Amino acid sequence: MPRQARLDAPDTLHHVMVRGLERRAIFRDDTDRADFVARLAQLAESGALTVYAWALLPNHAHLLIRTGTRPLPRSMRSLLTGYAGAFNRWHKRVGHLFQNRYKSIVVEEEPYLLELVRYLHLNPLRAKVVPDLRTLDRSPWTGHSALLGTVPRPWQATQPILAQFGPTQRRAIQAYRTFVHDGIPLGRRPELQGGGLIRSLGGWNAVQQLRRGREAYAGDARILGRAEFVETLQREAAAAPPSPRMALETLVARVCQHVGVAPGALAGGGRTPALTRARAGIAYGWVEVLGHPGRPLASTLGVHPSAIPKAVRRGVADAATWRALLEKC
Numbered sequence: 001m002p003r004q005a006r007l008d009a010p011d012t013l014h015h016v017m018v019r020g021l022e023r024r025a026i027f028r029d030d031t032d033r034a035d036f037v038a039r040l041a042q043l044a045e046s047g048a049l050t051v052y053a054w055a056l057l058p059n060h061a062h063l064l065i066r067t068g069t070r071p072l073p074r075s076m077r078s079l080l081t082g083y084a085g086a087f088n089r090w091h092k093r094v095g096h097l098f099q100n101r102y103k104s105i106v107v108e109e110e111p112y113l114l115e116l117v118r119y120l121h122l123n124p125l126r127a128k129v130v131p132d133l134r135t136l137d138r139s140p141w142t143g144h145s146a147l148l149g150t151v152p153r154p155w156q157a158t159q160p161i162l163a164q165f166g167p168t169q170r171r172a173i174q175a176y177r178t179f180v181h182d183g184i185p186l187g188r189r190p191e192l193q194g195g196g197l198i199r200s201l202g203g204w205n206a207v208q209q210l211r212r213g214r215e216a217y218a219g220d221a222r223i224l225g226r227a228e229f230v231e232t233l234q235r236e237a238a239a240a241p242p243s244p245r246m247a248l249e250t251l252v253a254r255v256c257q258h259v260g261v262a263p264g265a266l267a268g269g270g271r272t273p274a275l276t277r278a279r280a281g282i283a284y285g286w287v288e289v290l291g292h293p294g295r296p297l298a299s300t301l302g303v304h305p306s307a308i309p310k311a312v313r314r315g316v317a318d319a320a321t322w323r324a325l326l327e328k329c
Contacts, residue, residue, distance in 0.1 A: 012066065012067045012106055013064070013107040013113065014063075014064070014065055014067065014104045014105065014106060014107060015063070015107055015116055015120075016064075016105075017060060018060060018061050019060040019099040020059040020060060020098065020099060022099070023059050024059060025058045025059050026060065026097055027058055027061075028091065032087060032090070033056050033141050035083060035086055036056065036061070039082055041153070043079060044156065047069045048068050048069055048074075048075045049065045049067060049068045050066040051063065051065050051157060052065065052156075052157050052161055053120040053142075053143045054143045055121055055123045055124055055142040055144075056142070057124060058129070062120045064113075064116050064117060071291060083097075113161075114161070117147075117161055121136070121142050121143060121144035121147075122184065124136060124139060124142060126188065133181060133184065137150055137177070138151065143156050144180065147162060148177060162176060246326060248297075251285050251286060251290075251325075251326070252266070252282055252300065255285065258321070258325060259278040259281065260274060261275055261278050266302050267299070267301070267302040269302045277314075277318075279311045280311050280312075280314035280315035281315055281318065281321070281322045281325075282297070282300075282301060283308055283315055284314075284315025285323075285326055288316075289323055289326050294312060295308060
């Protein structure tokens, strides 16, 4: 069965899971973990996404994030491709690091946001990576310690979570910590990480009730939410206009015509203001709007691959122009 398209839009809440190929470790030491966290922090600081909760385990990781200025696939490709390349270089290995593509579930904020914050942050305790909650409180490899203030993470969105637990920082932290403690006996929770129907209906009890009656239901493996939320998302996804598609040659021709340079001049390595602007427009359109990886652009633009992210950032200044050119396709 072909896999379904991802659901995403600005301000969408996602539970994202990444796993190692054949359940192998994706974090071998603290250097690996620190690199992954630094890359996640860069995305959060740039506004590409908002991070509410996260946990790193030896062979997988969980993230609770909200889509920001970039589509989720673009942010995740930047995070995972960059990390996998660094991991392979440091550990002198080749080949894929992650199992298939990452898994993302759109989350209905109420009532699932706080439940998922707790569930994600208790993962290391359930997996016996840490022996007890006191150790988890100071672990640098989950967002739990940032919420408690024991490991500062300025890029993590702690205040939107703590604000739901109390009017002052101190009372909110105490209430949050009690909330997490009370979740320990709940163990693994299939209603938060099971099949699509189970997730979309609110757990096994809801499924059992439906089996006893004739009520209509909506289930979608890409969504954690009640039936009404699932149906609304499915309608919006069906009504959304298709993502723009354009061949690289067409994009290059349009941007170069707009700027007033010859496409062939790009590969020559010139550094005139017009060529720099053309490279910025092509890089921004190809990477940020069309969602392609940037590295293959290097030969077309006549630059080193490391220059592509800089070109994309320059293109942001004139984003409306480049998006208008793409809309003509």
